[in-house]
Amino acid sequence: MTGFRRPPLLLLVPAVLGLAFLVVPLAGMLVRAPWTRIVSDLAAPGVWDALRLSLICATLATVLATVLGVPLAWLLARSDVPGRGLIRALVTVPLVLPPVVGGVALLLVLGRRGLIGEHLNTWFGISLPFTTPAVVLAEAFVAMPFLVLAVEGALRAADSRYEDAAATLGAGGWYTFRRVTLPLVAPGIAAGAVLAWARALGEFGATITFAGNFPGTTQTMPIAVYEALETDPDTAVVLSLLLLIVSIAVLVALRDRWVPTG
Amino acid sequence: MTGFRRPPLLLLVPAVLGLAFLVVPLAGMLVRAPWTRIVSDLAAPGVWDALRLSLICATLATVLATVLGVPLAWLLARSDVPGRGLIRALVTVPLVLPPVVGGVALLLVLGRRGLIGEHLNTWFGISLPFTTPAVVLAEAFVAMPFLVLAVEGALRAADSRYEDAAATLGAGGWYTFRRVTLPLVAPGIAAGAVLAWARALGEFGATITFAGNFPGTTQTMPIAVYEALETDPDTAVVLSLLLLIVSIAVLVALRDRWVPTG
Amino acid sequence: MSLDAHLEVDRPGFSLRLDLRIEAGEVVALLGPNGAGKTTTLRTLAGLQRVDNGHITLNGERLHDVPPDRRPVGLVFQDYLLFPHLSALENVAFGPRAHGVPRDQARTVARDWLERVGLASHALAKPRALSGGQAQRVALARALAVEPRLLLLDEPLAALDASTRPEVRADLRRHLSAYDGVCVLVTHDALDAMVLADRIVVLESGRVTQEGTPSGVARAPRTEYVARLVGLNLHRGKAAGDRVTLDGGGELTTASPAHGPVFTAFPPSAVALYPHRPEGSPRNAWPVTVAAIEQHGSVVRVRLTGRPSVLADVTPGAVADLGLIPGAAVWAVVKATEVHAYPG
Amino acid sequence: MSLDAHLEVDRPGFSLRLDLRIEAGEVVALLGPNGAGKTTTLRTLAGLQRVDNGHITLNGERLHDVPPDRRPVGLVFQDYLLFPHLSALENVAFGPRAHGVPRDQARTVARDWLERVGLASHALAKPRALSGGQAQRVALARALAVEPRLLLLDEPLAALDASTRPEVRADLRRHLSAYDGVCVLVTHDALDAMVLADRIVVLESGRVTQEGTPSGVARAPRTEYVARLVGLNLHRGKAAGDRVTLDGGGELTTASPAHGPVFTAFPPSAVALYPHRPEGSPRNAWPVTVAAIEQHGSVVRVRLTGRPSVLADVTPGAVADLGLIPGAAVWAVVKATEVHAYPG
Amino acid sequence: NEPGSSPSGSPAAEIKGTITVLAAASLTETFTKLGKEFEAQYPGTTVKLSFGASSTLAQQITNGAPAEVFAAASPSTMKQVTDAKSASGEPAIFVRNRLQIAVPQGNPAKITGLKDFANADLKITLCAKDVPCGTAATKAFDAAGITPKPDTYGADVKAVLTTVRLGEADAGMVYKTDVIAAGDDVDGLDFPEADKAINDYPIATLTEGPNQEGAKAFVEFVLSAKGQETFTAAGFDLP
Ligand SMILES: Nc1ncnc2c1ncn2[C@@H]1O[C@H](COP(=O)(O)OP(=O)(O)OP(=O)(O)O)[C@@H](O)[C@H]1O
Ligand SMILES: Nc1ncnc2c1ncn2[C@@H]1O[C@H](COP(=O)(O)OP(=O)(O)OP(=O)(O)O)[C@@H](O)[C@H]1O
Ligand code: MOO
Ligand SMILES: [Mg+2]
Ligand SMILES: [Mg+2]
Numbered sequence A, B: 001m002t003g004f005r006r007p008p009l010l011l012l013v014p015a016v017l018g019l020a021f022l023v024v025p026l027a028g029m030l031v032r033a034p035w036t037r038i039v040s041d042l043a044a045p046g047v048w049d050a051l052r053l054s055l056i057c058a059t060l061a062t063v064l065a066t067v068l069g070v071p072l073a074w075l076l077a078r079s080d081v082p083g084r085g086l087i088r089a090l091v092t093v094p095l096v097l098p099p100v101v102g103g104v105a106l107l108l109v110l111g112r113r114g115l116i117g118e119h120l121n122t123w124f125g126i127s128l129p130f131t132t133p134a135v136v137l138a139e140a141f142v143a144m145p146f147l148v149l150a151v152e153g154a155l156r157a158a159d160s161r162y163e164d165a166a167a168t169l170g171a172g173g174w175y176t177f178r179r180v181t182l183p184l185v186a187p188g189i190a191a192g193a194v195l196a197w198a199r200a201l202g203e204f205g206a207t208i209t210f211a212g213n214f215p216g217t218t219q220t221m222p223i224a225v226y227e228a229l230e231t232d233p234d235t236a237v238v239l240s241l242l243l244l245i246v247s248i249a250v251l252v253a254l255r256d257r258w259v260p261t262g
Numbered sequence C, D: 001m002s003l004d005a006h007l008e009v010d011r012p013g014f015s016l017r018l019d020l021r022i023e024a025g026e027v028v029a030l031l032g033p034n035g036a037g038k039t040t041t042l043r044t045l046a047g048l049q050r051v052d053n054g055h056i057t058l059n060g061e062r063l064h065d066v067p068p069d070r071r072p073v074g075l076v077f078q079d080y081l082l083f084p085h086l087s088a089l090e091n092v093a094f095g096p097r098a099h100g101v102p103r104d105q106a107r108t109v110a111r112d113w114l115e116r117v118g119l120a121s122h123a124l125a126k127p128r129a130l131s132g133g134q135a136q137r138v139a140l141a142r143a144l145a146v147e148p149r150l151l152l153l154d155e156p157l158a159a160l161d162a163s164t165r166p167e168v169r170a171d172l173r174r175h176l177s178a179y180d181g182v183c184v185l186v187t188h189d190a191l192d193a194m195v196l197a198d199r200i201v202v203l204e205s206g207r208v209t210q211e212g213t214p215s216g217v218a219r220a221p222r223t224e225y226v227a228r229l230v231g232l233n234l235h236r237g238k239a240a241g242d243r244v245t246l247d248g249g250g251e252l253t254t255a256s257p258a259h260g261p262v263f264t265a266f267p268p269s270a271v272a273l274y275p276h277r278p279e280g281s282p283r284n285a286w287p288v289t290v291a292a293i294e295q296h297g298s299v300v301r302v303r304l305t306g307r308p309s310v311l312a313d314v315t316p317g318a319v320a321d322l323g324l325i326p327g328a329a330v331w332a333v334v335k336a337t338e339v340h341a342y343p344g
Numbered sequence E: 001n002e003p004g005s006s007p008s009g010s011p012a013a014e015i016k017g018t019i020t021v022l023a024a025a026s027l028t029e030t031f032t033k034l035g036k037e038f039e040a041q042y043p044g045t046t047v048k049l050s051f052g053a054s055s056t057l058a059q060q061i062t063n064g065a066p067a068e069v070f071a072a073a074s075p076s077t078m079k080q081v082t083d084a085k086s087a088s089g090e091p092a093i094f095v096r097n098r099l100q101i102a103v104p105q106g107n108p109a110k111i112t113g114l115k116d117f118a119n120a121d122l123k124i125t126l127c128a129k130d131v132p133c134g135t136a137a138t139k140a141f142d143a144a145g146i147t148p149k150p151d152t153y154g155a156d157v158k159a160v161l162t163t164v165r166l167g168e169a170d171a172g173m174v175y176k177t178d179v180i181a182a183g184d185d186v187d188g189l190d191f192p193e194a195d196k197a198i199n200d201y202p203i204a205t206l207t208e209g210p211n212q213e214g215a216k217a218f219v220e221f222v223l224s225a226k227g228q229e230t231f232t233a234a235g236f237d238l239p
Helices: A009-032 A035-042 A047-078 A084-091 A099-110 A117-124 A132-157 A161-168 A173-184 A186-202 A205-210 A221-231 A233-258 B009-032 B035-043 B047-078 B084-091 B099-110 B117-124 B132-157 B161-168 B173-184 B186-202 B205-210 B221-231 B233-258 C038-046 C088-098 C103-116 C132-144 C164-178 C190-196 C214-219 C224-230 C316-322 D038-046 D088-098 D103-116 D132-144 D164-178 D190-196 D214-219 D224-230 D316-322 E025-041 E054-062 E075-083 E114-118 E132-144 E157-165 E176-185 E192-196 E212-223 E225-234
Strands: C002-011 C014-023 C027-031 C053-058 C073-076 C150-154 C182-186 C199-204 C207-212 C233-246 C251-266 C271-274 C284-296 C299-306 C310-314 C329-334 C340-343 D002-011 D014-023 D027-031 D053-058 D073-076 D150-154 D182-187 D199-204 D207-212 D233-246 D251-266 D272-274 D284-296 D299-306 D310-314 D329-334 D340-343 E017-024 E045-052 E069-071 E092-097 E099-104 E124-127 E152-154 E171-175 E186-189 E199-205
Touching: A009 A233, A009 B047, A009 B084, A009 B099, A009 B132, A009 B173, A035 A233, A047 A084, A047 A132, A047 A173, A047 A186, A047 A221, A047 A233, A047 B009, A084 A132, A084 B009, A084 B233, A099 A117, A099 A132, A099 A205, A099 B009, A099 B221, A099 B233, A132 A186, A132 A205, A132 B009, A132 B132, A132 B186, A161 A173, A161 C038, A161 C073, A173 A186, A173 B009, A173 C088, A186 A221, A186 A233, A186 B132, A205 A221, A205 E157, A221 A233, A221 B099, A221 E054, A221 E075, A233 B084, A233 B099, A233 E054, B009 B233, B035 B047, B035 B233, B047 B084, B047 B132, B047 B173, B047 B186, B047 B221, B047 B233, B084 B132, B099 B117, B099 B132, B099 B205, B099 E054, B132 B186, B132 B205, B161 B173, B161 D038, B161 D073, B173 B186, B173 D088, B186 B221, B186 B233, B205 B221, B205 E054, B221 B233, B221 E025, B221 E045, B221 E157, C002 C038, C002 C182, C014 C038, C014 C182, C014 C199, C014 C207, C027 C038, C027 C190, C038 C073, C038 C150, C038 C182, C073 C132, C088 C103, C088 C132, C103 C132, C132 C150, C132 C164, C164 C190, C164 D284, C182 C190, C190 C214, C199 C214, C199 C224, C207 C214, C207 C224, C214 C224, C224 C233, C271 C310, C271 C316, C284 D164, C299 C316, C299 C329, C310 C316, C310 C329, D002 D038, D014 D038, D014 D182, D014 D199, D014 D207, D027 D038, D027 D190, D038 D073, D038 D150, D038 D182, D073 D132, D088 D103, D088 D132, D103 D132, D132 D150, D132 D164, D164 D190, D182 D190, D190 D214, D199 D214, D199 D224, D207 D214, D207 D224, D214 D224, D224 D233, D272 D310, D272 D316, D299 D316, D299 D329, D310 D316, D310 D329, E017 E025, E017 E054, E017 E212, E025 E045, E025 E176, E025 E212, E025 E225, E045 E054, E054 E069, E054 E075, E069 E212, E075 E132, E075 E199, E092 E212, E092 E225, E099 E132, E099 E157, E099 E176, E114 E132, E114 E171, E124 E132, E124 E157, E132 E157, E132 E171, E132 E192, E132 E199, E152 E157, E157 E171, E157 E176, E157 E186, E171 E176, E176 E186, E176 E225, E199 E212, E212 E225
Parallel strands: C027 C182, C027 C199, C073 C150, C150 C182, D027 D182, D027 D199, D073 D150, D150 D182, E017 E045, E017 E069, E124 E152, E124 E171
Antiparallel strands: C002 C014, C002 C053, C199 C207, C233 C251, C251 C340, C271 C329, C284 C299, C284 C329, C299 C310, D002 D014, D002 D053, D199 D207, D233 D251, D251 D340, D272 D329, D284 D299, D284 D329, D299 D310, E069 E199, E092 E199, E099 E171, E099 E186
């Protein structure tokens, strides 16, 4: 809006390099993709089921991560609970854990013989592993830290005195959070949700370990890609490109919603 | 600082649930860990090499991702380059791409027969794949989007009028960026860097594909975990716990630096 | 309804010690130089700043351990702090909404208040699209819309332009005189304080240095700051009958004999300037040097150094006749009847 | 050095059309009601706001397509915009540093400026730990420290307290009279404008409505806004000799005969009030009703409606004697010699 | 298939330097042992072992990984390498792996044979159809005329094993070597149709590797009697 200013070269050069670094490998895939076989690869059974399941589960996982993660971020940024430094570090656990191990950990807790899963099973007859909800849980587990840390960063960068102003107008904690804090950090939450959604969409290790791999109920695109890789790497590239293009299309379409103009 | 206010229950409950969701699986691992064998497992050859390599490579990857990613985030948040929506979506590519496929894409570009790697090889005799620098590149490729999106969110939440003020004081784009923008969004950058570091530390698929699995030069902890998983799952759990504890320790120790107080 | 507060706040390099007792319906103006602790006082009363020691009681009810959102308080912030994502209307409606008023009703209330501050036409503008003065008026409307029992105004008129200001001031005055709560008003403007307040509390470096009715304070300032604020020459001294020996050097004769430590005060307009020592009735005459000259509308204010140093208001004609330029030596003359002396 | 600017800015609901020609060393005060476009003008001159049409030339050099950081401009923002992460000293040193001055030297310059605005002791404080007035003074020092050729001040004294304000104003005045660049000063305060400016430009709703020397503008206001600002009663009418038929109803006799459209102006102090129609010399006498009463220091300002409506300044004694309360009917009387008429 | 070009008993003089071996993850223990023995037999050599999923390793090789030897867990992954002309000789089958039914310790679901895999009430896990152990399992079920009702397909044999180890599945189809490696946590049940579903492990030297002499010597060593002894001890069948 203020116009006139050109991006300084010292920023432009690394920015373009960074973008190239992220995008050129994609270009490499496009160049080497087996274009002649694309149609037959995409017509293979299960591809579209896997894509649909991926999109649905990633979206549900993002919703779950947002509902639990934004309050957690708020707790880290705004309250003075003791041991915040440790809590923040613990939040990063699922990031550092190799995803397969994360899946094992989830099984240890929520599996048939897991700490909690055992009771879920005997009391309610609920068995989570190898079900679609397990896919959502596994993806949310892996994706939530991204959301929490991104939102916490945005909360810290925002001016907390608006919350003071809300308090003097009689707004309690929850009302202030909903009407003031949340809209103020909306760009940060949007960024965090995109991170979480994208990460959930690409999740493989935790999902296959905790939720398994069954076409139609738990086989997501990355799992289908992995399977294809085993026999025919070219098909794996085609499936990956499909996943990419769909996710890019979704993100571009959402743009106007998740990037508040202003 | 303003004291008095208690976190509202509507925030506290989901925050605690969220934290439990992230932390309880870790507890599950701790409960089931083979405590009696820990000492011998940790004394196995290569464990500490892998840990050191992991820490070094993740740190270098974070530095690379920060150097390239912060300018890219700035470009997305502050400039009006055409097609920003598309660029932002493209940045998420490495998130969505199953990591193994990401590794394949890197090989297609930087491999000895890759689009760029071919020339690197014939002109300079440089071959990147299966070297320690390849580990750094693979980790940076996967981790950078986290940093870019987190920093972009923080930039959008920050008040851009301070940059106006800097301009009227004669500060050019770069000086303004360095002295005003950067410090203002420091919490966001810190959060992004932590995300990137943790993600790089846990990276497996892209690394093993692009950099291979050579003890001492490219075998990071997640790869060592993978190998252990093949022969002895309990050792894998021990190694994962080691990785976790070290990373939590690092994050807690850094706390005072990456979370500006006040 | 009445406020009884004892506040102690300690910060590195600053400490606040303040006792405030305000009756229902009374408006107290808090005056003081920059950094005196005025904003700190308001934030403390609103519960946004912890009190290190002390208490706040409103109408017998302990307020100091009540969280800010439960205090029946309205606060206009010095820098407005309008919610940037809400329109002017939604900003004003925020308080009523937070108190549970249904949306439509809250909007009606808000529209009403915007009307009163003359901004009905900007109801849908976001704060970024408001000018400074417009923003301040919205902030005022926002605080008033919750009908607080303790109203705290931090320089509520500072950004208003000269044409709106009298109207908004008159409006605020009308509102405040109908208001049966307690009001604390921070201002730098003597006129605002005179027009709006029933009582003035002067705060300097975190301590009360003077307190009283507007006219009392204006007539008998007890500190340099207050004297400047109300435009009087103020000197402290020791009286022996009608002679006052000034602490800063010099002597003055007054028409109100006293004994012991006193303040003397007289307006700049009471100071006459002569090129030589004048003969005649005025009992106070002493040599001074012109330090600075400022045109104030139709009068010229001359800053004079001497024993004592004083301000004098003269006509532009006198400036030309006397050749008043910085450095010029003249005589200052004040009639004893103009010098007001009161116990110090 | 001189500024020549033609600015056109269009926004929904607001448009600015402004021609500014300012000589080197001249200080122009931009006055106007809230939302008139004063801040917009300064932002445009600084390059922070795009001009939809027009040009800006400083000393013959085209400025309008130069990015803001290359313009030799200093701007004090209405809400200060001090960098929150830098201390007061670093804020002031920021400009010199950005211009390539070595760190130590920049700090010396900054310390010097902080000294001048009386904040040397707060050099290491962060903006959050500064009071409103302290922040404004730091912002002033920050803008001055780059020694700009075009100095833009957006209400630079608004948050200053009554005791610092005259000093900072005098300091600013000294600085500005030694300053050989171009200065545009936005203010709401008539006194600031009178003291500091060589010329006044009045902006209302994005258009210039009056322009002239401070005394010229003060003596002969041409709009309601200016009249209120300088405290005059202003009416527009048609003159036929010494009789002026007012556009808003009523008639006035003036001592300065004219013909055709005129403005008439007289100060509130020239209005006398009587319980009944007085006999005697004053030629202007008409019935009015008391609308509002305000105590201003030692005088009482009475707002009267009638044909014409006027303001009158009277003594508190008169208020009691006449029983002036809102709604009371009295007669307003003005001597013809007090009524100044000038072509409108 | 021409390992004899360097005489097996010849002096170690020509066999030296580093030999990089890319091997399927399921060969981790056996190849680690063989590497040490090879180094002992040919002083001056260093065997650099790199383990990963066969498909990952194949990707690395076709993209120019500087390695001398590739030992894959399935002919199809080896085929990716030979199709890309990255193998310098014909691949040789050096071991075979036989399927076993894996059940959690103590066999809580009382699995007896292949027919239990058709019981929809049990939690059953198999390898994905296209990975080696999945292909083999399909063959076995076809031979037995049984249609299995799995609840999940593991991405590889390790995923299947993990599921069984943790008791999440009542039975899974894995390799005998995996059951042995898993120790006490998992019990293995043999079944007759396993004979019809043997999986071959091919090994080949690679064109990219600079140490062709060393590569050939290592492949020969793997195929030697001493090498084969190591494999049988780990539960592999010989070709
Ligand atoms: N957050 C803070 N941390 C530390 N010191 C502070 C803080 N806020 C204000 N101060 C200091 O406390 C003192 C009182 O500040 P306060 O804002 O109450 O002054 P004020 O009377 O409102 O002044 P002004 O008229 O300029 O607004 C000042 O010296 C100021 O520098
Ligand atoms: N960013 C913006 N977008 C749209 N409209 C704006 C924006 N900023 C200001 N305006 C509008 O433009 C007009 C001029 O605003 P400006 O800030 O220039 O007024 P001003 O003369 O400085 O007033 P004040 O004395 O209150 O500061 C106002 O009507 C305001 O509502
Ligand atoms: O190459 Mo594997 O890991 O036995 O499928
Ligand atoms: Mg203040
Ligand atoms: Mg303005």
